[in-house]
Amino acid sequence: MFAYTVRRLLDLVLVMFGVSVLVFLMIRLIPGDAVQIMLGANTEITPDRLEALREKLGLNKSLPLQYWDWLAGVARGDLGQSVWTGAPIRGEILARLPLTLELTALSLVLGVLLSIPVGILTAYWRNSTGEYVVRLVAIAGVTVPSFWLGTLFIYLSFKLWPGFPAIGYVPLAEDPTGHFSRLLFPILSLSLPLLAGLSRLLRSTLLDILNQDYIRTARAKGLAERVVMYKHALRNALIPLVTVIGIQAGYLFGGAIVVEQVFALPGMGRLIVGAINERNYPLVQGTILLVTAGFVFINLLVDLAYAYLDPRVEYA
Amino acid sequence: MRQMGWLFLAVLIGSLGWAQNPARGGTLQIAVDSSPAGLDPHVATAFATFVVIGNIYEGLTEIDEGLRVRPALAESWKVSPDGLTYTFKLRSGVTFHNGQAFDSKDVLATFNRVRDPKTGSPIASRFNLVKEVKANGPQEVTFELSQPFSPFLSELAGLSIVPAEYVAAGGDLQRRAVGTGPFQFKEWVPDTYILLERNPKYYRQGRPYLDALKFNIVPDAATRQVGVSSGTYHFLPNIDPSLAVTLKNAPGVKLYESQDLSYSLLGVNVTRKPFDNPKVREALNYAIDRKALVQAVYFGNGVPGGPLSPALKGWASPVSAFPCYNTNPQKARELLRQAGYPNGVDFTILTLGSVKTVVDAAQVLQAQLAPAGFRAKIEILELGKFVQEWRNSNFDVFASLNGGSADPDGYLFRTFSTGGSTNVFKYSDPKVDQLLNQGRTATSADTRRKIYAELQVKLACQGPISHLVYGTLFSAARDNVQGFKSVPTRSLLYLRDTWLAR
Numbered sequence: 001m002f003a004y005t006v007r008r009l010l011d012l013v014l015v016m017f018g019v020s021v022l023v024f025l026m027i028r029l030i031p032g033d034a035v036q037i038m039l040g041a042n043t044e045i046t047p048d049r050l051e052a053l054r055e056k057l058g059l060n061k062s063l064p065l066q067y068w069d070w071l072a073g074v075a076r077g078d079l080g081q082s083v084w085t086g087a088p089i090r091g092e093i094l095a096r097l098p099l100t101l102e103l104t105a106l107s108l109v110l111g112v113l114l115s116i117p118v119g120i121l122t123a124y125w126r127n128s129t130g131e132y133v134v135r136l137v138a139i140a141g142v143t144v145p146s147f148w149l150g151t152l153f154i155y156l157s158f159k160l161w162p163g164f165p166a167i168g169y170v171p172l173a174e175d176p177t178g179h180f181s182r183l184l185f186p187i188l189s190l191s192l193p194l195l196a197g198l199s200r201l202l203r204s205t206l207l208d209i210l211n212q213d214y215i216r217t218a219r220a221k222g223l224a225e226r227v228v229m230y231k232h233a234l235r236n237a238l239i240p241l242v243t244v245i246g247i248q249a250g251y252l253f254g255g256a257i258v259v260e261q262v263f264a265l266p267g268m269g270r271l272i273v274g275a276i277n278e279r280n281y282p283l284v285q286g287t288i289l290l291v292t293a294g295f296v297f298i299n300l301l302v303d304l305a306y307a308y309l310d311p312r313v314e315y316a
Numbered sequence: 317m318r319q320m321g322w323l324f325l326a327v328l329i330g331s332l333g334w335a336q337n338p339a340r341g342g343t344l345q346i347a348v349d350s351s352p353a354g355l356d357p358h359v360a361t362a363f364a365t366f367v368v369i370g371n372i373y374e375g376l377t378e379i380d381e382g383l384r385v386r387p388a389l390a391e392s393w394k395v396s397p398d399g400l401t402y403t404f405k406l407r408s409g410v411t412f413h414n415g416q417a418f419d420s421k422d423v424l425a426t427f428n429r430v431r432d433p434k435t436g437s438p439i440a441s442r443f444n445l446v447k448e449v450k451a452n453g454p455q456e457v458t459f460e461l462s463q464p465f466s467p468f469l470s471e472l473a474g475l476s477i478v479p480a481e482y483v484a485a486g487g488d489l490q491r492r493a494v495g496t497g498p499f500q501f502k503e504w505v506p507d508t509y510i511l512l513e514r515n516p517k518y519y520r521q522g523r524p525y526l527d528a529l530k531f532n533i534v535p536d537a538a539t540r541q542v543g544v545s546s547g548t549y550h551f552l553p554n555i556d557p558s559l560a561v562t563l564k565n566a567p568g569v570k571l572y573e574s575q576d577l578s579y580s581l582l583g584v585n586v587t588r589k590p591f592d593n594p595k596v597r598e599a600l601n602y603a604i605d606r607k608a609l610v611q612a613v614y615f616g617n618g619v620p621g622g623p624l625s626p627a628l629k630g631w632a633s634p635v636s637a638f639p640c641y642n643t644n645p646q647k648a649r650e651l652l653r654q655a656g657y658p659n660g661v662d663f664t665i666l667t668l669g670s671v672k673t674v675v676d677a678a679q680v681l682q683a684q685l686a687p688a689g690f691r692a693k694i695e696i697l698e699l700g701k702f703v704q705e706w707r708n709s710n711f712d713v714f715a716s717l718n719g720g721s722a723d724p725d726g727y728l729f730r731t732f733s734t735g736g737s738t739n740v741f742k743y744s745d746p747k748v749d750q751l752l753n754q755g756r757t758a759t760s761a762d763t764r765r766k767i768y769a770e771l772q773v774k775l776a777c778q779g780p781i782s783h784l785v786y787g788t789l790f791s792a793a794r795d796n797v798q799g800f801k802s803v804p805t806r807s808l809l810y811l812r813d814t815w816l817a818r
Contacts, residue, residue: 032700038353040699041668041706042718043361044730044737045438053359053436084354085491092506151538158542167543168532169508264534266508274507278353279700 008300015296023288024067027281034083034279057083080282089286100267104252107187111194119202141196146189146255150262153185169265186263190255205237239309246302250295342816343528347540347549351507351533354490357476358430358437368510368531370807373476373495377469379722381801385469389477399464399759404457410519412479413500420451425480441737442471464757467723498524498812525815544792552792554806560790561615568795574802575627576789577720580677582782584713587742590661594778599651601640601782603688609785613676618787622776625720625786627804633772640777648688660689663712669696671717678715709740724768725756741780
């Protein structure tokens, strides 16, 4: 187990190196650099002044040199500076990360916690009218994208309760009530599609398992239905769920990018989108590197969680 | 009896609510769509930056709602009869937001900073004709020009004066703006808001009325719309025509409007076939139905226009002066035949994807042009790609939205003169060059008017740009926002006169 963990951590380092090269090259392959974007179309600048700006921002160095400078900085824990304002990137990320973590964590917890009872109940009551209704809602939930759901929530809250503070951002320390009331709809927009997907998965896995021989045996030897369900069926059904939760956590982050846009929340998503639009190279590199690290790390946790949930899995 | 009359008039005006007294205080909640990349007034060109720093900085002059040049940091000026020497008397008792007093050394420092190639300032080329700047004591500055340059006073409005000591000491203008304007920089929380506070030492008596301006950065249009409808935001500056239509009947919301200087356009590359032929360019104009564009793209809120915005009253020629503005697909086909393209022409329109109006216009144009034999393919590009192709003149035709300028020379010279800084069309016409030079050096307004009238006719039909529509410029505000005036240049100059009624 220990050796396995170490090997996976080494893999992680290798993956991160590959990502650093990829993200460095990809953002530079998009046409238009920071100077051109900033000046926009129809700007009266002479070519020599354009070059002067590039030089000022360090954009005219050779690519390997720029990469090396950046990598050396990252190794020292220095992610560099924002192209135009010169603000340290570490500070920019630290200012935004908590909100996005809060948003994704709360959405994940809400989605997962609700998906278990919904999954169990729909598996139990399969083919009843109530289950059809829940299923319909769930399918709708899987198909509807979170940004549309977000816009819908904003409109509905405005029509039904115009005074409700649904837009903008208030720091937790300033006003906890205002903070959470503004996060309510973003969290719902993110967790509802998650809830729908997870509960549908749990339902079908449970239905498979409930038809297995060992469940029949358990029932035949007179175990209470509650014990059959929780001890024998649910525990096994959780294994595919954990895998999917790991992947979904990554997608939640992607969803957060869009939801932050809709609700005007200053999280990592806005930071990344803004950085890409401005061709703020070091900022794009730093943020993407960090997000990838998070994604890879969560996958590691998922793999390790298997060992706990499924004793048949061995790590050599 | 006469006194009774006056009394009656006073009561009448009072009852109409015109004489309502401005109230002091309050924070104006403004919602804007994007965050500025940086705040340096001599480097930034983006509207996202100017909407904010326009309240912090001032120039020697300013452009008002009628596009007239007004004194700002310069109290008055004298122009020598030969048009080569401009002497400005500076306003006294003005201080920068950091407490430094404003005088002639700041004007000199600002000018040198813009002209320094290391600054990389895009506006430097506007002052190419300035030979020398001199201070005659702390309250007077003289600009010597190498040739007469009539738009000079208007161009000075775009030169934000920065504090000499602050810049010399290495002050970071990208992150902290320090000016003399009605509001001072307070706080910038990235992607959340930029907060400006009232400048208590502002030299205009009693102004500004508001305690603060808060620019909330709200990227989603639907969210901004609900935000102003619900009262979360007070003010949405310079909104899309489609959003204006949605908000027109929203309760509690009103629209400020003026004629925009910006225009939608098709630009062609005159070094590529078939648009190297002036007849083809003329045919293109005959094929366009501008009135239909106004309806379909601007929802009726705009006017067809030529090379100059109708907001430039007294300068802009009416469209009746341009024969090719009478839509006529048959005539277009005939011109194409004469140019040697009896079967029509194929080309690609590179479309600026970041502006909705432009994308809409390109699609309507594609349909309009087809019957005349112009078979267009539309390629919608992200801003970065668009700017790159634009700057490298790598296009047959492009569709975009351009800003204009308060003086005809500002826009026409850089766009149509041979080698002009935004002449990406590679257009070159000796007659046009000659007229452009006469236009900027002539000192009599009447002579200039005649020159620009001739230029407009020449450029409208066979120039490298098909000017399409000048939209109505809308800003949306809550009902209790008072005193604001919309300016065609899109500047928010009159936020200094704006107040919130209780």
